[in-house]
Every structure is written in structure tokens, then in C-alpha cells.
Amino acid sequence: MFSKKKPMWGKKTPLKSSYDVVLIGGGLHSLATAYYLAKEHGITDIAIIEKNYIGFGGAGRNTAIVRANQRTQYNVPLYKEALDLWPVLTKDLDYNLMFNNCGNLNLMHSEAAMKAARMTIATAQFHGVESHLIDAKEAKELVPALNISDDITFPIHGAMFHPPGGVVRHDAVVWGLARAAAEMGVQIHQQTEALDIGTRNGKVTSVTTSRGTINTKQVLISAGGYSAALIYDMLGIKLPISVLTIQAMVTQPLKPVLDHVVSSGAYHCYANQTLKGEIATGAHMDPWPNYTTLNTAHYIKHQAEALSEFLPCLRGVRFMRIWGGLADMTPDMAPIMDGDEQVEGFYMDCGWGYFGFKSCSAVGKYMAEFMATKKCPDILKPFALKRYEEHKLMGETAALVNYSPDN
Amino acid sequence: MALTITCPICGKRNGYEFRFGGEEKGPRPEENGLTPEAWCDYVHLNKCVAGVQEEWWFHKDGCGLWFTIQRDTTTNLEAETVSMSKLATENEEAEK
Ligand SMILES: Cc1cc2nc3c(=O)[nH]c(=O)nc-3n(C[C@H](O)[C@H](O)[C@H](O)COP(=O)(O)OP(=O)(O)OC[C@H]3O[C@@H](n4cnc5c(N)ncnc54)[C@H](O)[C@@H]3O)c2cc1C
Ligand SMILES: [Zn+2]
Numbered sequence: 001m002f003s004k005k006k007p008m009w010g011k012k013t014p015l016k017s018s019y020d021v022v023l024i025g026g027g028l029h030s031l032a033t034a035y036y037l038a039k040e041h042g043i044t045d046i047a048i049i050e051k052n053y054i055g056f057g058g059a060g061r062n063t064a065i066v067r068a069n070q071r072t073q074y075n076v077p078l079y080k081e082a083l084d085l086w087p088v089l090t091k092d093l094d095y096n097l098m099f100n101n102c103g104n105l106n107l108m109h110s111e112a113a114m115k116a117a118r119m120t121i122a123t124a125q126f127h128g129v130e131s132h133l134i135d136a137k138e139a140k141e142l143v144p145a146l147n148i149s150d151d152i153t154f155p156i157h158g159a160m161f162h163p164p165g166g167v168v169r170h171d172a173v174v175w176g177l178a179r180a181a182a183e184m185g186v187q188i189h190q191q192t193e194a195l196d197i198g199t200r201n202g203k204v205t206s207v208t209t210s211r212g213t214i215n216t217k218q219v220l221i222s223a224g225g226y227s228a229a230l231i232y233d234m235l236g237i238k239l240p241i242s243v244l245t246i247q248a249m250v251t252q253p254l255k256p257v258l259d260h261v262v263s264s265g266a267y268h269c270y271a272n273q274t275l276k277g278e279i280a281t282g283a284h285m286d287p288w289p290n291y292t293t294l295n296t297a298h299y300i301k302h303q304a305e306a307l308s309e310f311l312p313c314l315r316g317v318r319f320m321r322i323w324g325g326l327a328d329m330t331p332d333m334a335p336i337m338d339g340d341e342q343v344e345g346f347y348m349d350c351g352w353g354y355f356g357f358k359s360c361s362a363v364g365k366y367m368a369e370f371m372a373t374k375k376c377p378d379i380l381k382p383f384a385l386k387r388y389e390e391h392k393l394m395g396e397t398a399a400l401v402n403y404s405p406d407n
Numbered sequence: 408m409a410l411t412i413t414c415p416i417c418g419k420r421n422g423y424e425f426r427f428g429g430e431e432k433g434p435r436p437e438e439n440g441l442t443p444e445a446w447c448d449y450v451h452l453n454k455c456v457a458g459v460q461e462e463w464w465f466h467k468d469g470c471g472l473w474f475t476i477q478r479d480t481t482t483n484l485e486a487e488t489v490s491m492s493k494l495a496t497e498n499e500e501a502e503k
Contacts, residue, residue, distance in 0.1 A: 228455035240451035243480075288410070288427035291457045291481045298423075331451060389447040 007190075008175060010182035015189055018215035019047040021371060022207045024194040024230065025223030026050025027059040028170075028357060029349050031177040032364020033220060033371070034186045040365070041372035044185035047216075049209055051193040055174040057224040058356060061325035063248050063282045065261055065270070066358040067104045067165030069124045069131045072395050074382040075334060076127045081379075082362035086168055089361055095176030098169035098275070102260050104162045105143060107310065109154035109266040117160045124162070131162045145257050145313050152309045154266040166261060167272055170357055177364075194223075197234045197346065204345030218371055220339075220347040225291070225326025227350035237342050239351070240388050241328050244285040245292055246354050247299045249322035253277030257313060269306035279314060281307060282354070285327050293324040327354045333396035337363065337383040339370055347371055348385075410483045416470045422483075428463030430454060431475050459486045 006012060020043055023030040030048050037043040050056070066086065068079040086099040108114045117133055124131035136148040139159040148156045178188060189211070197219055198206035207214045221227050221234075228241040254277050263270030268284035283299040300319060308315040330336065330351040339347030349367050352359065366377045376384075387393060410422030430453050436445045454460065459479045466472050477486035 226457070228453070229457045232454045232456075238448065238452035238454055240447075241453055241455055243455050243457075288422070289455070289480060290483050292483055294483075328455075388451045389443045391443075 007178075007188075009178035009188065013187045013189075015047070015192065015209070015211050015214070016187075017212070019187075020045040020216065020218065022046075022194075022214055022216045022219045023048045024207070024219065024221045025057070025226065026052075026054035026188060026190065027057045027222065027224045028173060028177070028360035029222035029224075029352070029363055029367070030220065031059075031174060031181060032360045033222065033349070033367045034181040034364075035177050035184075036365045036368035037372060038181055038184035038186055041368060043368075043372055046181075046186045047214060048181075048186065048188045049192050049194045049207065050188065050190050053190045054178055054188060055171060057226070058325050058327075058352075059174050059224070060171060061248070061323060062170050062354075062357040063270070063272075063280050064167045064170045064357060065104070065165070065272070065282075066099075066168050067162055067261075068129045068358075069104070069106070069120060069160065069162040069165065070396060071120050071123065072334075073123060073127070074394060075396060076123055076129060078362050078366075078379055079359055080127060080129050081365075082359045083164060085361035085365075089173075089176070093176035093180045095172055095179070096169075097172045097176060099166065100168075100275070101164055101166040102272070103142075104165035104261040104263065105139060106160040106162070107139070107156050107262065107264040107266075108158050108160065109264065110157060113265075114158050117158075121160060129162075130164050131160060134159050134161045143258065143260055143262060145311050146262070147310050147312050154264070154309075156310065167274075168357075173357075173360070194230070194234075197343075199235075199343055199346075202344055204343060216345075218345045218347070220349060220367065220371065222349040222367070224350075224352070224356065225328045227348065228328055229291075231348060231350070235343060235346065239336060239385070240330050241336075241351055242289050243291060243326055243328050244289050245294065245324045246283065246285045246327040247295055247322060247324045248280065248282040249300065249303060249319045250274070250278040250280045251314070251317045252320050254279065254317065258311070262311070264306070264310060267306040267310060269303060269310075271307060271311065278320065279307070279317070285329070285354070291326065293326060295322045295324055329353045331388075332393040334394040335359075335363075335383055336385050337367065337370075337380045338385045339367075339376065340374060341384070341386075411485070412464055412476060413485060414464075414466045414469060414472060415474050416472055417466060420466075420469060424466060424468040426465040426467045428465050428473065430456075431461040431463060457481055 068083040090097045121131045135158045193210040196208040228239045258273040261272040271281040335351040413419045
């Protein structure tokens with residue numbers, strides 16, 4: 001990673017003493033913002049400051065699921081645009097992002113859940129996103145491995161079927177965006193930690209890093225799960241965020257058995273079969289905030305129990321690898337994108353929890369527009385931090401979430 | 408994610424017996440003259456410290472006590488908590 005060979009996205013560059021724009025965190029959101037700043041706004045004097053290496057955070061740890069069947073009229077258009085961008089980016093980046101639009105099947109385990117799904121589907125359809133309600137028999141026809149019998153903990157009543165969703169190769173997105181951004185002049189500084197943001201008269205003036213101070217008038221913090229701690233530490237701004245470790249794991253490779261992404265809220269479990277044949281499955285978050293990214297036997301057992309109920313053909317299959325990352329959760333399950341508000345020249349893009357991979361393409365595009373024009377694009381306006389003070393929380397979840405073992 | 412928590416009544420117990428209750432934020436703000444900012448701050452906003460923080464826990468599968476501990480969020484380990492009796496002796500010693 002840090003060998004003498006030049007990084008695959010371009011030459012190593014010395015850290016300059018000033019940049020037009022500094023982006024803190026080398027994840028997908030910074031990379032995409034840098035890419036669009038350069039490509040669509042001609043702003044190329046950009047430094048991406050990354051403490052470890054690009055893709056160290058959620059960017060390299062996520063389970064790569066993409067979809068656009070969220071619950072509210074604010075989220076759906078943003079995620080739809082992000083979903084529509086994968087084929088475009090594959091071309092523009094000249095990088096195979098391995099978009100596999102195999103479709104998502106979100107299982108429903110009660111009549112109440114089926115009713116809730118009807119509303120979500122109506123929202124999707126209103127926004128031109130393909131999404132249908134199907135019954136248990138139709139779900140079984142799509143995914144023959146499903147157990148639709150009554151004798152499991154949460155019998156399957158039906159599913160929300162979203163054909164255009166699927167999976168994208170997350171590492172390829174990191175590399176493709178990094179290479180394209182670097183080609184346009186963006187500098188990526190790995191093993192460089194952002195330590196502080198300097199301000200004068202309510203305006204950003206500099207960013208202090210472990211390798212020296214950079215003068216700049218615009219800075220974005222989009223450091224995944226680390227954002228909230230950095231924003232409080234550097235600027236004293238508190239956010240409605242809880243940071244929790246979230247784990248995922250893969251089984252040994254199998255012959256093809258699953259050609260959709262299957263997810264279940266009741267089982268707190270989702271799974272898909274990767275192109276290598278492994279079943280990749282994600283778990284719920286740890287029951288209390290922490291930055292450990294450690295794995296627990298608790299979730300290995302939980303995933304095994306859940307999968308062997310609704311996909312019984314997986315009984316006896318072994319897990320090969322398990323890993324953890326961070327999820328920065330907000331009480332309304334929607335992100336915070338804001339800027340030029342608390343401090344002039346300071347922007348933030350965080351609170352993406354366990355859904356910030358699928359959105360990165362469109363968010364990068366609009367955060368770039370926001371920073372280049374200094375005007376918040378309409379599509380981002382509902383995501384401002386002020387919504388919590390104004391009691392305009394988003395309805396991505398029916399009830400406010402309090403991060404504890406009780407939910 | 409190993410975690411043990413020291414309940415002031417039951418002592419050191421498995422963390423799964425407890426429910427996390429949020430960061431310690433001081434007393435609930437007075438209703439009189441309460442601003443949306445102050446209420447939002449109390450209800451929603453966190454410091455998300457990567458390090459030692461004071462936080463609330465509820466011994467749900469135990470004695471039912473609500474109490475605060477100091478925990479390092481990067482290791483899940485409880486930080487040394489100074490017991491009241493130890494504090495008292497230290498104060499006495501300081502007075503000598
Ligand atoms: C197990 C798991 C499964 C997930 N599954 C999905 C999924 O299926 N679909 C989906 O849409 N989303 C998913 N997510 C969420 C998604 O991965 C994140 O929301 C997203 O990657 C976060 O944005 P990012 O890539 O911009 O940031 P990250 O990749 O998290 O980048 C943050 C970067 O900031 C760096 N950093 C931290 N502190 C500093 C500092 N002081 N100075 C400089 N750099 C610093 C870190 O080293 C890190 O590289 C998942 C997450 C996890 C952990
Ligand atoms: Zn107790």
C-alpha cells in the first residue's frame with residue numbers, strides 16, 4: 001500500500017501550503033466530491049487528506065448494496081440519481097465497477113409490514129423507481145432457496161421487490177474515482193491526519209495536519225464514521241449522531257444459489273452471493289456506541305441462526321471471514337449535508353450510517369455543486385442540520401431511533 | 408467488543424445485562440424559557456468522543472439502577488472510576 005511503487009491512481013505529490021479546497025477523509029464521499037469539483041466545476045487545486053489509506057473506512061468495508069427504494073420523497077430522488085449513475089461512471093471513469101443489478105428483495109414478516117411496504121412502494125413509483133409488492137409464493141419463485149413455510153421464527157408474508165438495485169464493486173469505485181480525480185490534478189495525501197481547522201471571524205482559514213498547516217478557505221469533513229468526533233473536536237459543533245461498530249461476514253464459496261440481494265428487517269440480516277460465490281451477509285449494529293470495529297461471536301451466531309431459518313440450504317456452511325466498520329447513525333436514519341452555515345467555508349457530509357456507499361455518486365456531485373457555487377442545491381436542502389432544531393426530522397424510519405439493544 | 412460494566416450495586420457484570428442510556432449531558436433543561444436550540448441540544452446532540460466519555464447505563468437484567476460510568480469508546484474498557492470512599496480518604500489526606 002505504501003510501497004516505493006507509485007500508487008495506481010497517479011504520482012505521489014508533496015503537500016503544498018495552500019489549496020482552494022481541502023477534503024478530510026479519503027472515503028467515497030470525498031473522492032466523489034473531488035471528482036465532480038474537478039470535472040464539472042474546473043476546481044482542481046484540491047487536497048484529500050487521509051489518515052490511513054483511501055478505502056480504509058466504510059469505503060472498503062461495506063457490503064456494496066445499492067438501491068433506491070427508501071421511504072421519503074427527499075431521499076428517493078437522491079438515491080435514484082446515485083443508482084442511475086453507476087453505468088455512467090463505469091464509462092466515464094473507464095473502470096469496470098461491476099454493477100450487478102440483480103434486484104433487491106426486502107422480506108416482510110407481518111401484515112403490518114406488508115402495509116408499510118405498500119406506502120414505501122407508492123413513494124418509489126411516484127418518483128419513477130421500479131418497486132413492487134409480491135406475495136410469499138412469488139418471492140419463492142424468484143428465490144427458490146427461500147423458506148416460506150410457517151414454522152420459522154418470522155414467517156415470510158411477502159416482499160418488496162426492487163429490480164434495479166443490486167451490488168457494485170466498492171473497491172473499484174474507490175480506485176476508479178481516485179484515478180480519475182488524480183488525472184485532473186486532485187492530490188491525494190495518504191498517511192496524513194487532519195488535526196484541526198483554523199478559523200478567523202467565523203471563516204475557515206486553514207487546516208492543520210500531521211504534516212503541516214494548509215491555508216484554505218473551504219474544507220469538507222466527510223470522514224465516514226469518524227466525522228462526528230472530528231467536527232466536535234475541531235469546531236465544537238455537536239451532531240445528532242451515534243457511532244456504532246457494524247459487522248459483516250462471508251461464507252465459503254458455493255455454487256450459484258442466490259441471484260438477488262435478500263434482506264429482512266425482522267431477522268436483522270441481509271445476504272447476497274458475490275461473484276466469487278461467497279454469501280456476504282451483514283448484521284445489525286453493536287448495542288452501544290464504540291469505535292472498536294471489533295468482531296463478536298454474538299453476531300456470527302446471530303447471522304448463522306437467521307440465515308439458516310430463511311435460507312435453510314445454508315445450514316452447515318462455514319463463515320470464512322468477518323470484519324467490522326463504523327456506522328454513524330442519526331435519529332431519523334437520514335444523513336446530514338450542510339455547509340457555509342455554522343462556519344463560513346466549512347461543509348459537512350456525514351451521518352451516512354450503513355447506507356453511505358449507495359449514495360456516494362450523487363452526493364459527490366451535489367456537494368461539489370454546493371462548494372463550487374456556494375449555493376445549496378435544492379435536493380440537499382432538506383438534509384441540513386437545522387432540521388433537528390426545527391423538529392423537521394425525516395421519516396426514513398417510522399419512529400425515532402435510540403441506539404440501544406431494545407431496537 | 409468485549410464489555411463489562413461495574414454496577415454500583417451489583418459490581419462488575421457482563422455488558423449485555425445493561426442498556427446504554429446515552430452520553431451524560433447534565434440536568435434536563437428548565438421548561439421555562441426553553442429554546443428549540445437548548446431542547447435539541449439536550450435531546451439529540453452528542454459529542455461522539457473517540458476516547459473516554461461519561462455515559463448512562465441501566466442495569467436492565469439486574470437491579471434496575473440507572474448510573475454513569477467512564478468508558479473508553481475506542482477500546483470498550485471502563486476507565487478507572489474513583490469510588491466515593493476513596494475520594495473521601497484522599498480528601499482527608501489532603502487536609503492533613
Ligand atoms: C460493515 C459495513 C457494511 C456496510 N454496507 C453498506 C451497504 O451495503 N450499502 C451502503 O450503501 N452502505 C453500506 N455501508 C456504509 C458505507 O460504507 C459508509 O456510509 C460510507 O463508506 C462512508 O462514507 P465514506 O466512504 O466517504 O467514508 P469512509 O470510507 O468511512 O472514510 C472515512 C475516512 O476518513 C479517514 N479519517 C478519519 N479520521 C481522519 C483524520 N483525522 N484525518 C484524515 N482522515 C481521517 C479514515 O481513515 C477513513 O479512510 C456499510 C458500512 C459498514 C461498516
Ligand atoms: Zn445492578
